Amino acid sequence: MKQSKILVYLSLLSFIVAIGMFAYLVNASKALSYLSDNPKACINCHVMFTQYQTWQHSSHQGVATCVECHLPTDGFFAKYLAKAKDGFNHSVAFTMGSYQQSIAISQDGANRVQANCISCHSNLAATLVDNAQNYHNFKNPTEYNDRWCWDCHKEVPHGRVRSLSATPNAIGIREWHQK
Structure with a gap:
């Protein structure tokens, strides 16, 4: 007993x-x-400082958050499923240190960003498709479907900076992490 x-x-x-x-x-x-949808959540891990800093000084800063570009916008379930999947993958990579100095987007993430670019810029995207033979050096209209928006718009919204050491004194980040 x-x-x-x-x-x-x-x-x-x-x-x-x-x-x-x-x-x-x-x-x-x-x-x-x-x-949350707060972009500062993306800098909880130091490896995202560069992406946050460059977004903060971009044309998208006032109109789109990280979540609006990088996650599905077609429903609650799809959004949080993608957050859970990405969060797990990120935590494994950050914990194990298995990420590259220059972070690259996954295929799934790229598909989501492309869909969100086209969704937000639907009028422009429709015009590009309608006039594919006249613009963007397309040889045929179907070639438009095989390109990412950032193939041409490389600096939107993260600029040219692509490595952890590119923004060592990123403004706003120190203050966030000192709280």
Whole structure:
């Protein structure tokens, strides 16, 4: 009887410690910020400083957030499924240090960004398709479908900067992480 009481107390203590550690990890990693649309959530990991800084000084800064460009905009479920998938992949890459100095977008991410570019700029995209033979050096109208928007618009919205060391004194980032 006394031994089973000890097991119950140890089990309860283990459970409380596990809950405490989970709460600490959620707080330390700012995990709840990832549920928001705030672009500052994207700089919780230092590897995104360059992307945040260049976006902050771009033409898109006042009209589109990271979420509006990089995640599906066609529904709650699709958006949070993509956030969960990307979040898992990012946490593995950042924890293991398996990302490159120059971060590249995944194929799935590129497809989402392309769809969002076309969605936001639908009038322009329709004009390009209608006039493909006259503009953008297309040999035929179907060639338009095989190109990314950023094949031509390379500096939108992240500029030319593509590495972790490119913006070492990024304004606004230090203040965010000192809070």
